[in-house]
Amino acid sequence: MPRKVRILVNEDKCYLCGGCAGVCPALAIRVGSKWEFSGDKCISCMICVKACPVGALTAEEVSG
Template structure:
């Protein structure tokens, strides 16, 4: 079974551009005046992490 992840944001690097939210196929990230990750929607594809232009996103594995 594929690993399940939780996406983490480094708030010192993130400037709330919304690029990660724009590429998320399940809308598991919301960006407005703050950054929000919705773990139940995440399919662990990591597209958001690769899309971040400033490297503000990382992940940790979670037990299922």
């Protein structure tokens, strides 16, 4: 069974560029006046983490 992750944002690094939302195939991230993550939509591909130009995103494994 593939692992499930939650994406966390370091708000001190994130400047709301929207790059992560633009590459998310599941549309699990929304960026406007703040950064929002929808765990229900996330497919745990972590493309957003790799795409962040400032390293503001990390993935945390979700148990159970």
